[in-house]
Amino acid sequence: MIYADNLRKEFKKIIKEPGLKGSVKSLFHPKKEIVKAVDGISFEVPKGEILGFIGPNGAGKSTVIKMLTGILMPTSGMCRINGKIPQEDRKNYVREIGVVFGQRTQLWWDLALRETYAVLKEIYQVPDDQYQKRMAFLNEVLELDSFITSPVRTLSLGQRMRADIAASLLHSPKVLFLDEPTIGLDVVVKDNIRNAIMKINKEEGTTVILTTHDLADIELLCERIVMIDKGKKVFDGGLSELKRNFGDVRTLEFELVNAPDFKLLDYHRRFHLTEDELSAERDGSLARVRFDTAKVSVEDVVSYTLSTVHVKDLNIKGVEIEEIIKRLYRREVSL
Numbered sequence: 001m002i003y004a005d006n007l008r009k010e011f012k013k014i015i016k017e018p019g020l021k022g023s024v025k026s027l028f029h030p031k032k033e034i035v036k037a038v039d040g041i042s043f044e045v046p047k048g049e050i051l052g053f054i055g056p057n058g059a060g061k062s063t064v065i066k067m068l069t070g071i072l073m074p075t076s077g078m079c080r081i082n083g084k085i086p087q088e089d090r091k092n093y094v095r096e097i098g099v100v101f102g103q104r105t106q107l108w109w110d111l112a113l114r115e116t117y118a119v120l121k122e123i124y125q126v127p128d129d130q131y132q133k134r135m136a137f138l139n140e141v142l143e144l145d146s147f148i149t150s151p152v153r154t155l156s157l158g159q160r161m162r163a164d165i166a167a168s169l170l171h172s173p174k175v176l177f178l179d180e181p182t183i184g185l186d187v188v189v190k191d192n193i194r195n196a197i198m199k200i201n202k203e204e205g206t207t208v209i210l211t212t213h214d215l216a217d218i219e220l221l222c223e224r225i226v227m228i229d230k231g232k233k234v235f236d237g238g239l240s241e242l243k244r245n246f247g248d249v250r251t252l253e254f255e256l257v258n259a260p261d262f263k264l265l266d267y268h269r270r271f272h273l274t275e276d277e278l279s280a281e282r283d284g285s286l287a288r289v290r291f292d293t294a295k296v297s298v299e300d301v302v303s304y305t306l307s308t309v310h311v312k313d314l315n316i317k318g319v320e321i322e323e324i325i326k327r328l329y330r331r332e333v334s335l
């Protein structure tokens with residue numbers, strides 16, 4: 001369905017030398033530097049999948065999305081979506097995709113939402129009967145009813161996001177690109193948006209590429225992620241695979257009867273471990289010990305803890321995706 005092969009995008013950036021003299025010099029003799037925003041990325045997305053496309057700031061995500069949606073021309077490499085090369089036949093291609101950029105709206109600010117949809121119906125030449133059915137479906141999934149007659153500028157951020165998603169789906173695209181669809185929304189609204197995305201994907205088999213910094217979006221919606229960093233792909237696989245790749249990391253959480261007793265625990269010395277293999281921290285009376293079970297067993301960590309300090313409550317957790325990804329972004333670990 002979506003096929004990206006060795007995509008590259010280079011930008012020329014003018015380097016300005018410091019001071020006024022530098023500004024004048026770069027005006028007449030600009031010094032240019034090549035930025036490799038996307039540096040040979042390949043991946044495929046089968047029909048009906050929700051792919052999480054993630055990476056730290058500046059990794060090259062938006063540039064990839066812009067090439068996939070036909071806004072930017074790759075420097076080299078190619079992409080094909082539904083058998084079409086986006087840059088070759090943009091007019092027809094845009095009928096097959098829906099795009100939502102969370103940070104800006106594609107709706108007309110002063111038009112009531114209903115009128116906006118009527119305009120989009122004409123642009124995409126959606127037949128009347130299909131349009132009625134479509135609006136009924138989008139209304140049900142995204143609950144547009146209460147604000148469909150309001151001008152876009154009066155909508156709350158959550159309403160606007162629902163309205164934007166509906167607008168991008170009006171022409172029943174097979175592929176939906178969502179760039180930060182939950183940014184700035186409160187928890188309840190985030191949940192509504194996630195449920196709607198899930199429903200659209202399930203009921204219509206829409207393929208979704210989701211870019212987000214909110215890792216809960218990923219955990220709740222995506223079976224697979226492609227992670228990029230500095231223009232290169234660093235991970236492509238399922239969430240469970242990501243967990244496996246990390247060995248079996250566990251976290252022992254416990255509540256101390258007497259918080260200062262924490263200093264009595266010296267896991268590193270007791271088990272001859274490095275900071276990478278085990279980390280221990282305390283926040284008030286709550287302590288957290290994260291360790292690799294390939295290096296030390298759960299039983300040993302628990303029994304050493306219980307025999308050294310008084311514990312009120314204890315809980316063992318498996319590794320959380322959010323934690324793995326945060327550590328990957330901070331480059332504390334690599335895959």
Ligand SMILES: Nc1ncnc2c1ncn2[C@@H]1O[C@H](COP(=O)(O)OP(=O)(O)OP(=O)(O)O)[C@@H](O)[C@H]1O
Binds near residue numbers: 036056059060
């Ligand atoms: N038009 C441009 N001209 C020059 N450099 C650019 C241009 N667009 C992007 N870049 C550079 O390319 C790199 C990748 O940018 P991109 O916006 O694709 O990253 P991103 O992963 O989407 O980041 P974020 O999560 O912050 O949105 C960055 O170093 C950025 O400065």
